[in-house]
Amino acid sequence: MTMSLGPYASFIVTSYAAAALVVVILIGWIVLDYRSQTERLRELDRSGVTRRSRRSATDTP
Amino acid sequence: MSGLDQGKMQLSGRGVVCVRGGREVFSGLDFDAVAGEAVAVVGRNGSGKTSLLRLIAGLLIPAGGTIALAGGDAELTLPEQCHYLGHRDALKPALSVAENLSFWADFLGGQRSDAAKSLAIVGLDHATHLPAAFLSAGQRRRLSLARLLTVRRPVWLLDEPTTALDVAGQGMFEGLMREHLARGGLIIAATHAPLGIDSRELRIGGAA
Amino acid sequence: MSGLDQGKMQLSGRGVVCVRGGREVFSGLDFDAVAGEAVAVVGRNGSGKTSLLRLIAGLLIPAGGTIALAGGDAELTLPEQCHYLGHRDALKPALSVAENLSFWADFLGGQRSDAAKSLAIVGLDHATHLPAAFLSAGQRRRLSLARLLTVRRPVWLLDEPTTALDVAGQGMFEGLMREHLARGGLIIAATHAPLGIDSRELRIGGAA
Amino acid sequence: MTALSALIRRDIRIALRVGGGALIGVLFFLTVVVLMPFAVGPDLALLSRLGPAILWLGALLASLLTLDRLFMADHEDGSLDLITMSRTPLELACAAKALAHWLAAGLPLIVATPVLGLLLNLDMVATGAVALTLLAGTPALTFTGMIGAALAVTLHRGGLLMAVLVLPLSIPVLIFGVAASQAAIVGPLTFGAPFSILCALSLVSLVIGPFAAAASLRHGLD
Amino acid sequence: MTALSALIRRDIRIALRVGGGALIGVLFFLTVVVLMPFAVGPDLALLSRLGPAILWLGALLASLLTLDRLFMADHEDGSLDLITMSRTPLELACAAKALAHWLAAGLPLIVATPVLGLLLNLDMVATGAVALTLLAGTPALTFTGMIGAALAVTLHRGGLLMAVLVLPLSIPVLIFGVAASQAAIVGPLTFGAPFSILCALSLVSLVIGPFAAAASLRHGLD
Amino acid sequence: MLTCDYQNTMTLIDLANPTRFLALTARVLPWLVAATVILLTIGLYQSALAPDDYQQGATVKIMFIHVPNAWLSMFVWGVMSIASLGTLVWRHPLADVAAKAAAPIGAAFTFLALLTGSLWGRPMWGTYWEWDARLTSVLILFLMYLGLMALWRAVEDPSRAARAAAVLTLVGAINLPIIKFSVDWWNTLHQPASVMRMGGSTLDKSFLIPLLLMAIAFTLLFVTLHLAAMRNEILRRRVRSLQMMQASQKAA
């Protein structure tokens, strides 16, 4: 599909591209952060640190 | 290199005068310490024990007298051959235990041994990747001790070194001091409590 | 006015829970203290003695339970009827002894007695015009005590009150506490050392 | 009333004694204002055109950067505990402290304005206008800044962080302060409109500042 | 060399971690620069004329006001004792610390300059010129500022006092920094002359700063 | 030893409640992601189909990005303000997690509003930036978002930072009505409200529908990102608590 965006096409494209980029950065940051936190939790688990409220965490239906 | 093997190493002060804040803390102090020997500096609160250690470490400038190390590494000054363990731990809370130790090892330079091994010796191997901010007072002290083990220096200046250490920690630390002396090192320690190893007493400012 | 004469004044806590830095320090604490009585709060380091005093003073907010004063001045809240003597002296080094005391007398308001007389009682009358910066630790403590005498409050919350006081000072302070109790006051004191007057013991966090 | 006036008198006295911070604020103001001509260049016409803006910026920075110890000092020596426990509402005590700070550190800035006006080639009218707007506007700076000072206690951290948090809040004051001065000097707007907004901002901050600061101090208790 | 690079890496790491101050300097820069148009008024022609001066002033304040804890933090936790005793000359250690500070807090300012240039209506050339002069000039700010940071340890007091002491020293940097940027933008002077003076100032401060700071730290031993 | 007693008394208050929240998030998140993707696709498609404006030409397409982001920049601060009330009034442990997680997302939306606005301003007003009341107040909003993020980073104890941030968020909420009504109070360059205003929208349907679709899609995007960021924050605090526990456990 082609659209005619007029004389200011670059402005429109830049706007959409910037929005996409920022959203992708946000998503990337959140996903990477999630990975690193779960990784650290797993590491702590492996080194034998336990939490009292832990059983209730997994038992929640 | 590090002078640990030169049996005749001797630290001596002659007529040392210490002035702080315009007030004379002590004067005419003479002392000697030879390799393999521990000297326990004792005296009342405010008698100048910490000040003496800082004078030796070059962190204070004597108002009179001289302090010199004979038989050490001729190319290094006295402070460069000393480890100073003061009340403040020189730890950065934002860095991990391992980062803190390896920074000092890199920065202080000279003859080194394995940082991970030192951490194991002082009983901090489980906390290697923890930020130093999370350490308790006793654990911080242990981390400081690991610095003395990782970087070799012939002269140890210790200011109330056993503060915050529990009984097991004190035992560990006594072992470390014995080992250091056996390798020809030299210890000057300011203490209120007994040092736990054979030592000569240096009293500042009259009987307590 | 100040409730000192209402014999039935009673401070009580029910099921008090204290949380600091996300960690529970103690929970389910019950206590009572009636007019004319001194309660000595004891316990290990870190068991929460200071925290309890600050909870009563309204400087911490309990995570659970209630603390209330019955029979005091109905128009005033509990903290407004308390004197809190903590580790920090609330003194300004730039102001003189007299200026420091008279500021607190003016600011705290309520029933007052002569500031100069209080200074004489705590043995600071010779230092009236000295800047507080020149005071030794013990003298700073005495100046804080003068605040308790100058402004009347029925409840005294004392955190290790005898720190830095010499023997004569401790004797003086015991006299002051007795007098306060005799007038129908109430004392809650956190101490490691014995309080020196008849008191009931409130232990936090198991045996030491 | 005695309680509040005692607090004000104490704070002013401390600020003016050795070790107090009143002088340093004025010095910083002087330095920043003297710095500007070096940055802008020695164009006198331009300088006098920018004069009000420069003076306002200097005053803004000087009053915000001196504020960070407003509550911190009292917190560190335990005075804040007693102030919190006292029969004086914390909001009023906060307001009194801010007032004392303004008297000890804000007023001297205004007194210094005419001298700096000379340096910036401002005429009498312009200098007067700037001084008047500063008189009406600096209370707003102090009273919004005190929110940051109270946050510094909660955060155990002052300095630049505080300035960064508070600066956006003080932008409206700056806008109308300069606008009023410019109006008085060159027109075409009337002086009255921006000046009354400035006064309104000061009044609003006189209310919001103490409440927000007291709330922050209460929640920072620990 | 390992010693110095270890020191630099440590300081940068601390600045970038939670609790570090690198971000705050940039934010302060942003805020101060955004503040200026409010003071000067929304006259775009004037703003772009003043642009370089505004950016330079912002960078000056941001880099000086973040400097006061450069040595203070190390003094308070005892690190400075060990640094003084070490085999690395204190002058070099000071230089390394200042370099780390510049990398963590100075460079980000330069990176932020283009964005701020847009707000001030500067064109590409002008923005480039300012960024280039900042790149050449901010080391001078950091390395003269470190003298003040060392004095702060001796005086047991940082903050504004330090800024007041150091600001006069940094006036030459400001003058030639702005002059070089203006020359690049409007002429009539050549860019080269003031720019080379700026570089010379940076080089001189690179030498004088560490020596003066080390001397001040040595005499402040206590 | 002293430290070993902590194990018995430590209840990790931070984690008591959020556990349920984590379970909930795990179930809801996939649905939210799907909904966001679908709506965003439809919205973008509708925006592409929208006709050119008779005045603004094709640049009106920027509106479909600009306006939702502008709305969200204010909406997110509103969410943070409510969360701040939760922190200060009810001391709810999830409230500060919500506030902290929202700040970077809000800052991103505000940045996009500023950027797309500038890009729109160039063809419409002939300049990227103008110091007008609407634009400036949004810029201040952006600075305040950054300030809050700096605050969260600069302070190590999260509960302390939470309380300070809450006070600041509430004070900063004053800015929201200023942004909203600045175009009415001061006669400025920027468009007055045409969608959300008293007396109904004045916008043509062919623009209104894609705009509303995009607005809903971006709101869903925010909700999704926010939930995920909150989950991360809870995990981060869990890591922190466990690390502190590790420090005191092993010493015993």
Ligand code: HEM
């Ligand atoms: C950096 C520049 C800009 C900023 C910060 C900005 C900010 C905002 C904000 C905050 C809103 C939401 C206001 C509300 O809900 O009432 C908004 C809406 C809007 N903006 Fe902008 N804007 C900018 C530039 C522009 C430009 C250049 C145009 C077009 C010429 C434009 C057109 C609109 C329109 C049409 C709306 C929707 C108004 C409504 O229907 O309520 N904006 N903008």
Ligand SMILES: Nc1ncnc2c1ncn2[C@@H]1O[C@H](COP(=O)(O)OP(=O)(O)OP(=O)(O)O)[C@@H](O)[C@H]1O
């Ligand atoms: N920074 C300082 N400035 C001025 N005087 C100081 C300073 N530090 C200590 N002093 C003074 O020097 C004297 C000796 O202090 P020093 O710390 O050496 O005593 P100490 O023997 O280590 O005491 P302690 O047993 O309490 O550790 C004391 O009278 C003290 O008041």
Ligand SMILES: Nc1ncnc2c1ncn2[C@@H]1O[C@H](COP(=O)(O)OP(=O)(O)OP(=O)(O)O)[C@@H](O)[C@H]1O
């Ligand atoms: N500001 C604080 N933030 C977080 N936790 C704290 C804070 N102050 C104290 N704590 C913790 O609260 C607990 C109780 O401290 P508190 O000062 O009440 O003990 P204490 O009984 O007075 O001890 P001491 O005998 O040493 O005076 C300790 O575990 C301590 O680590």
Ligand SMILES: [Mg+2]
């Ligand atoms: Mg000592």
Ligand SMILES: [Mg+2]
């Ligand atoms: Mg205690």
